[in-house]
Amino acid sequence: MRIDKLDLLAKGWKPSEIDQASKIIADAEGDKHSRIKFIDGLLLFVLGALMLLNCFICSVVLVPFIYTITTQFIFVIVALVGFAFSILFTILIYDVEKIHRRHETNLFIAFIVTGIVNFYFLIQFSEIFGTESKLPLVHNIYIIASLYLITFLMPNIVYQARKNREL
Numbered sequence: 001m002r003i004d005k006l007d008l009l010a011k012g013w014k015p016s017e018i019d020q021a022s023k024i025i026a027d028a029e030g031d032k033h034s035r036i037k038f039i040d041g042l043l044l045f046v047l048g049a050l051m052l053l054n055c056f057i058c059s060v061v062l063v064p065f066i067y068t069i070t071t072q073f074i075f076v077i078v079a080l081v082g083f084a085f086s087i088l089f090t091i092l093i094y095d096v097e098k099i100h101r102r103h104e105t106n107l108f109i110a111f112i113v114t115g116i117v118n119f120y121f122l123i124q125f126s127e128i129f130g131t132e133s134k135l136p137l138v139h140n141i142y143i144i145a146s147l148y149l150i151t152f153l154m155p156n157i158v159y160q161a162r163k164n165r166e167l
Contacts, residue, residue, distance in 0.1 A: 044106060047092060051114040054085055059121035066126060066144055067135045078144050082151035089114075090156045108160060115152045119145045 008018050032040075058081060066074055093107045122145040130137055 043096065047089075047096065047107065048110040048114075051089055051110055052117065054089075055114050055118035055121060058085060059118055059125050062122065062148075063125045063129045066122075066139065066141065067129060067133065067137060070138045074139060074144065075147055078148050079151045082148040083155065086152045086155045090159050093156070094159065108156070111156050112153065115149045118152065119149045122148060 005015075005018050008021075009015070013021075062078060062081060065077060069077070089111060093111065096107065123141055126137065126141045129135075
């Protein structure tokens with residue numbers, strides 16, 4: 001946890017009190033019980049698994065729409081879906097980081113991997129769907145998958161940049 005020393009000084013705290021509080025918080029974070037550490041690791045694993053499950057389900061659901069919607073509106077739909085799921089996971093990552101009081105690099109990496117895996121799934125599932133249904137693909141699947149990837153990654157990248165600027 002980060003302590004705002006200037007804020008505490010303005011509230012009348014002495015520098016020695018602020019240093020003591022910082023030391024107590026740092027010690028408490030390092031002395032977590034083994035069960036708490038296990039639950040923390042499990043929480044991160046479950047969140048990563050949920051992100052991957054989301055990408056699989058999202059790809060399966062989006063592909064039929066990609067084939068059936070022949071207007072440019074498909075780009076809006078794909079961008080909104082990517083952005084909505086990104087906002088959801090960015091909020092979850094923010095909350096996990098707030099609870100753990102540290103930066104979760106693993107979640108940021110999992111977020112990027114999820115976006116790339118979803119790019120791959122969209123392309124693969126669209127090929128399988130096109131082969132099975134014999135429907136023509138009106139739009140370029142690489143552009144659609146890239147649009148999803150960009151709109152999926154953008155909110156988290158903005159969050160990471162704002163957080164790094166505040167540090």
